[in-house]
Amino acid sequence: MRIVFVICYLILAPFLGALLDGVERCISARMQGRRGPSVLQPFYDLRKLFSKQMIAVNNVQLFLNLSYLIFLVIAGCMLFSGTDILMCLFILSLADMFLVIAASSDSSPYANMGAGREMIQMMAYEPLTLIIAVGFYLSSGSFQVADIIQMSVSPVVFMPGMLIGFMFTAAIKFRKSPFDLSTSHHAHQEMVKGLTTEMSGTTLGIMNIAEYYEMILILGIFCLFIINKNWWSWPLAIVVCLFILFLEILWDNATARLKWQHLLYGSWLVTLLAGGLNLLILMLIK
């Protein structure tokens, strides 16, 4: 069973991620009163990226980017194979670190600025992810994902605050608008393309695939909030995930990019209020 999940994740995650990305771009376009691209647009983009000529500014960026991808995949596999969630989160931040190193290996102004901002983003969302792992541990008595999904009631009953907090910080992970500091969304290019500025063709394609893996990983963590031992919780979890993704898109389109101070203090405050209070209550009732 676990192996099936892992294989599904390995194979399907990039397709699913790309598809969701395509849907997302369509929905965004509709929200802006445009027709928008085809749902399959991310696939076209990927195909093009891999067919372009390889240009690079140094010889290390590509392999660092590949390492980023591999570690993201490992982190995802850990989640979907039902092992330790804390370990999975640690590997996730390890992967992110490779991305930062890849970006700053250029010694170029925009990529460096992007890398710096990416680090700020990591610092902003990291506390909450740890607190969430602790929350799962407190409500289910185990850090193992396999045990968490066997609970009799959904974990969200015990940790609603953490879910709200995670929805807030997930915007950072999804690189959505108030928090897309380190890379730029399409039209607003205050610092060109941030940490992906010097990535082209294959390198960028790898980065995109990694982002899709990451997106599915984050959605998987959202699912963990809902899933319990009953079968109906699985489709429910998927519906909730899609709804959350929709909210993120709405938020993306309704807000402008924030300064990093707001990002950092905002996330930390939300972490403290939503995550910390939830944790306190959870400790008291458990």
Added chain:
Amino acid sequence: MDLIPILIGFPAVMAVILPFLKNERVRGIVVYIGAGCVIALALANLGMWLAGGGVTVNLYMDTELIDHAMTVVDLFLMCLIIYMGIKYRKILVIILTVVQTGLLMYVEFTAQLPENYHMMEDGLAILMCIIVAIVGSLICIYAVGYMKGYHSHHKEFKDRQPFFFSMLFLFLAAMLGLVLSQSLIWMYFFWEITSVISFLLIGYTRTDEAIHNSFTALWMNLLGGLGFSVAIAVLVQNTGSVQLSDAIAFGGALPLACLALAGLTKSAQLPFSSWLLGAMVAPTPSSALLHSATMVKAGVYLLIRLAPAMHGTAVGMMVSLIGGFTFIAASMMAIAQNDGKKVLAFSTISNLGLIVACAGIGVEETVWGGVLLMIFHAVSKSMLFQAVGATENCLGSRDIEDMHGLLLRLPKLTYIMGIGIAGMYLAPFGMLISKWVALKAFVDSENVLLVIFIAYGSATTMFYWTKWLSKLTTQHRARQSVKDITRKDEYLSMFIHAGAMLLMCLLFPFLATGVVNPILESMFGYASTVLSMSVLATMAIMLISVLIVPTIMAFVTRMAKRELVPIYMNGVNEGDNRHFVNSLGEPTHLYLSNWYLRFEFGMRHLMKPCVYLSASLLIVVFCLIIGGAVQ
């Protein structure tokens, strides 16, 4: 037959010999031999202890002569401090030293103490011995090469190398004595010696700043010493014994709090952190040896010893809160530093804070995490200090900004630094696992505040290490190339450290079950597996993958054909990736700076509130204990 007298005596004899060796070359050889002997002795001692079954051994019942000698040395130290205090007009240190030594003398001469053991060998003590002997001796070897480079750079300071090496070896003797002592009076004796050596080494350069900082370190450490002697006096009154084990068994709030105060000052926890930052003016080997790898560990060592007594008490609560708070506060302040040694100092304070928090909770799990953190921290931090010191000798600066693209300029040193940094915070390396266990233990002990501290603290920790690492690995060809003037003995020490670090990570499961579990067993009487073997095995696999994945990827991508183009600078790149054309049409040098967030996390803004907060916590708890509200 045991080796302890030789183990402690040998470095002490070395310390006496070294000041008379004025010839640099002879002195170097003597230091090599001495360091090698200390390592050999420590290993022999370990072997004998293991051959004896690896159980707790109590030693030295009848030691009247040595006791008297110690009294004399205590008085000598007091006179030395009084002399220095008068010379530099520092009243505070004189008062502190007179009060504490007087109190101790009064206790020693009035109280009738039953005959008892003075030293003890158990797992923790032996482990500390090994760390101190190996890391310390390697640092001494490193110092031979380093000090040569240091004095060829800094002609303005008087060359006092014989004194310097003498102090290093004396320190090794004192530190080995400290961790092996069972009698608190003995421990106090060694404790004072380390404080004074630290004071003397910080003042090595004799600049105004160095002297000022050395006195800051002295008064804070003496305050801890005062706590120590008060604890001894109270214990003698209540239990009639000065044994550490009796103190743990007695568990009274006041002696415990006083000993904890001593531990907190020694390990530079808030509000006493400023002395360790000031101590960075000293030459790097002494920073590595005293102020990160070993001496500050004496404080945590004492606290870990006391951990079973602190469990669930107000004192334990205070210690763990101060430790947790120090962890997060120091890691925040580290962000705003661009001086490599300052970052290391803050990170030392912060990691010690985590260990202190573990000790304060005082359950088996946290002590497990604390001991492991101590091992990993000692090795990787000593390595980092040495690498930064060697880099400073090559570059003439230890500013992290100047280390831009160091990978292409000083590759060997950068790799060593990289291993050290990775060991400090990255996923499958030792520090992080210990942090993980600490987190789990904090949750289990239902301490919400500590969980939040550790969550935020690890985020800020990640930030300052990642930005340093990315600065090092940038592919930037600098204008001037740098000559690597690091000497062979320095590299020898650093390579052994790096090898030990990697080996410890790979053998982590063994380290956990074979070394740390027996220690817990002797402290708590039992030891369950804190992390299951499967988790540990996963960790080892992860470690290997961290090493292998990038390597494979590097080989895979080497085949790929690519065209190298200049970086993007809005099309006004001069072509060399170092200059761009400014609006006047002239080439301008590109300068990339890290993020320091000085206005947000600067020491100037954060230090005072943090000190006030932790000091008030300390004062409140002490008032409660003295007032009798907490028993």
Added chain:
Amino acid sequence: MGVMSKSPWLLHYDASSCNGCDIEVLDCLTPKYDVERFGIINTGDPFQADILLITGGVNSQTEPVVKQLYSQMPDPKVVVAVGICACTGGVFKECYNIKGGIDTVIPVDVYVPGCAARPESIIDGVIQALNILDEKRAALKSKAREK
């Protein structure tokens, strides 16, 4: 439609334009014209762009910039000159500081005339560029095969 033409990403550069054409280029992104329905993204980064869209004639200051941006784009790539100034130099052609159209510096594939060029004609020019992009890719591929 081929591999390239389904996802053309743009880099827009103003060589010395009066901003009239630039506004029209941005117009193309608005809901009314919505170039994203062709998968077109305005990236602003030569490393990721397939189409270099230039407005305004080249002067001595922008000449090295245009060359450098062009050199930083991975093959296959096309250049679209938008507006009469970019095509020939326009009314500024005789100015002392103007070198002329973009084709005096780098090879141009599509010329979109107009002052300012209308959004419809810009989109039309880009779509024509897409075909050239596909041809270029095919040429590159056969060249690689020959090797």
